[in-house]
Amino acid sequence: MNSSSFLFICFFGFSILAFTLKKVIPHPFYQPKEWPKPTYNFKGNPLDYEKFELGRALFYDPILSLDSSISCASCHLQFTAFAHVDHKISHGIEGRIGKRNAPGLANLAWRKLFHWDGGVLNLNAQAINPITHVDEMDMALDSLMHRLDRSPIYSAAFKRTFGTDDIRPFHLVKALAQFTVALISENSKYDKVKRGEDGLEFTDQEKKGLSLFNNFCSSCHKPPFFASDDYKSNGLPIDTELLDFGRMTITGNKRDSLLFMVPTLRNIEYSFPYMHDGRISKLKDVIKHYTLLDYSNPLLSKELRKNPVKLSENEQKDLLAFLKTLTDKTFLFDERFKYSIIK
Amino acid sequence: MKVSFYLFFLSFVYSLNCYGQLSIIPTWNKKPLELQHVYLTQNKDSISFSTLKIYFSDFRFKDKISGRITSIDTLIFYDLSDSSTHSFFNDLNLSNYESVAFTLGLDSSKNVSGELENAYDPLLGMYWAWNTGYINLKIMGESSAVPTNSHEFEFHLGGYRFPFATAQTIQVDLNDQYIYFDLEKLFSENINLTKNHHIMLPCKDAFLISQGLSTCFK
Numbered sequence: 001m002n003s004s005s006f007l008f009i010c011f012f013g014f015s016i017l018a019f020t021l022k023k024v025i026p027h028p029f030y031q032p033k034e035w036p037k038p039t040y041n042f043k044g045n046p047l048d049y050e051k052f053e054l055g056r057a058l059f060y061d062p063i064l065s066l067d068s069s070i071s072c073a074s075c076h077l078q079f080t081a082f083a084h085v086d087h088k089i090s091h092g093i094e095g096r097i098g099k100r101n102a103p104g105l106a107n108l109a110w111r112k113l114f115h116w117d118g119g120v121l122n123l124n125a126q127a128i129n130p131i132t133h134v135d136e137m138d139m140a141l142d143s144l145m146h147r148l149d150r151s152p153i154y155s156a157a158f159k160r161t162f163g164t165d166d167i168r169p170f171h172l173v174k175a176l177a178q179f180t181v182a183l184i185s186e187n188s189k190y191d192k193v194k195r196g197e198d199g200l201e202f203t204d205q206e207k208k209g210l211s212l213f214n215n216f217c218s219s220c221h222k223p224p225f226f227a228s229d230d231y232k233s234n235g236l237p238i239d240t241e242l243l244d245f246g247r248m249t250i251t252g253n254k255r256d257s258l259l260f261m262v263p264t265l266r267n268i269e270y271s272f273p274y275m276h277d278g279r280i281s282k283l284k285d286v287i288k289h290y291t292l293l294d295y296s297n298p299l300l301s302k303e304l305r306k307n308p309v310k311l312s313e314n315e316q317k318d319l320l321a322f323l324k325t326l327t328d329k330t331f332l333f334d335e336r337f338k339y340s341i342i343k
Numbered sequence: 344m345k346v347s348f349y350l351f352f353l354s355f356v357y358s359l360n361c362y363g364q365l366s367i368i369p370t371w372n373k374k375p376l377e378l379q380h381v382y383l384t385q386n387k388d389s390i391s392f393s394t395l396k397i398y399f400s401d402f403r404f405k406d407k408i409s410g411r412i413t414s415i416d417t418l419i420f421y422d423l424s425d426s427s428t429h430s431f432f433n434d435l436n437l438s439n440y441e442s443v444a445f446t447l448g449l450d451s452s453k454n455v456s457g458e459l460e461n462a463y464d465p466l467l468g469m470y471w472a473w474n475t476g477y478i479n480l481k482i483m484g485e486s487s488a489v490p491t492n493s494h495e496f497e498f499h500l501g502g503y504r505f506p507f508a509t510a511q512t513i514q515v516d517l518n519d520q521y522i523y524f525d526l527e528k529l530f531s532e533n534i535n536l537t538k539n540h541h542i543m544l545p546c547k548d549a550f551l552i553s554q555g556l557s558t559c560f561k
Contacts, residue, residue, distance in 0.1 A: 041457060044457065044458075119475065120472075120473075120474075120475050121455050121457065121475040122457035122475070124457055124459060125457060125459065125472070125475055128465055128470070128472040129472040129473055133472070133473070141465055141466055142466055145466070168460070168464060168466065169459060169464060169465045169466060170459040170460045173459060249474075252504075252507060252544075252545060252546060
């Protein structure tokens with residue numbers, strides 16, 4: 001074999017190797033052990049690392065909003081559990097105020113319903129709501145498709161990942177779902193203690209808090225997600241200015257008045273303020289809210305009426321200590337979920 | 344006389360080619376409806392239409408001889424402003440069938456499927472982002488009967504949850520390839536524009552108007 005043939009074979013071999021290596025970069029989604037199967041339809045949107053990176057770039061890009069001023073990340077910041085920290089009510093373009101506090105994003109592949117009122121039934125479709133909502137991004141889908149088509153970066157990226165020259169809303173929302181479906185939080189102290197990792201154990205106070213949690217909270221905030229797809233009243237009265245009736249807005253059923261999503265308590269330490277309209281700013285005051293409820297209120301969830309939350313001052317501190325064990329800093333600072341652009 | 348000639352002409356064309364596509368023809372006063380054309384209601388109010396979009400699904404054709412049912416469960420999007428949506432089922436020999444039943448709108452499984460491609464594309468203007476689901480029938484326009492400054496009416500009829508499930512089963516005889524949708528009948532018998540001119544979400548009024556749709560097709 002002469003030297004030129006040898007060089008050609010080496011070059012050819014390295015090209016194949018490089019191509020293969022590029023193909024095997026894993027999508028960040030995984031199935032945690034002992035968790036149920038996800039509800040997300042992966043067959044309709046098979047995991048693809050390049051689509052994940054496209055979705056990640058779109059998540060952080062204000063190109064999705066009418067005046068290119070806000071992105072998904074404007075209201076869903078990673079280091080605050082992808083919630084809108086420090087704002088009671090999330091705001092859209094031009095400072096427009098909506099009615100609700102943007103909830104945290106985690107473990108979405110296991111949710112059946114989305115938004116505080118459960119009005120959206122799958123993760124793909126979820127993104128259309130904030131993009132088009134007049135108080136959020138206020139971006140018409142047809143205009144957005146033209147904008148993405150005109151962008152050399154995005155038109156090339158959609159061509160590369162979806163093989164399309166005609167970007168449609170389903171391409172956009174599938175790319176975004178490739179990113180949001182990967183936001184898995186299961187590396188908190190609670191998870192590690194449960195798995196027996198790193199020799200970690202709960203403190204005595206955390207153990208007491210866990211016991212209280214199991215007694216008073218877990219029937220709605222169900223592990224391992226510390227959430228549920230149920231819609232409940234936790235006794236918050238109507239805000240007479242916002243007039244947000246929650247689930248009833250979707251079903252038209254008066255029995256659903258003032259019912260709201262049971263949100264996840266994972267990373268709750270960092271996702272303040274709390275409740276659907278952010279009306280409680282401190283976690284200790286959320287716990288106090290439950291101890292001060294009028295349990296004769298017939299609209300209250302049956303779980304609360306059946307088992308009123310009675311906690312001493314010290315028990316409230318114990319419960320707070322346990323809730324802080326649900327903080328997952330691996331998730332909050334995961335490099336794979338940080339700001340990124342399409343290269 | 345003109346009307347009779349028009350219908351005779353359509354039937355004649357059909358008899359020459361019985362393999363024709365199934366076509367939807369909205370009508371007013373027995374003539375094909377035109378967008379932006381000003382018509383008169385039976386109460387002598389002016390009325391014009393700017394938008395007419397409809398979803399059809401779950402077609403069941405009944406064979407003339409055997410009575411066997413041929414089902415085609417696909418979602419069809421109709422837009423009066425886009426002639427490419429007016430006819431469908433190119434490969435079907437319609438002369439074999441005596442009648443067709445279909446759903447005007449989408450059943451609950453289609454509403455919650457999460458499908459956003461082709462006929463389900465949100466760009467078609469029939470998708471409700473705030474409350475996952477689709478509008479079955481969108482009719483918009485203006486009428487002097489509407490007691491507002493703009494005189495505009497907007498009917499976004501949809502919803503699949505009890506008690507306001509709005510999809511309707513409709514059956515028509517297949518005398519030719521055309522299915523006629525009589526909007527004059529809909530607006531004279533089912534819609535009072537003076538009282539009701541704005542429906543944008545699943546509700547009792549959407550349900551009641553939708554219930555009257557089956558008699559408007561022939």
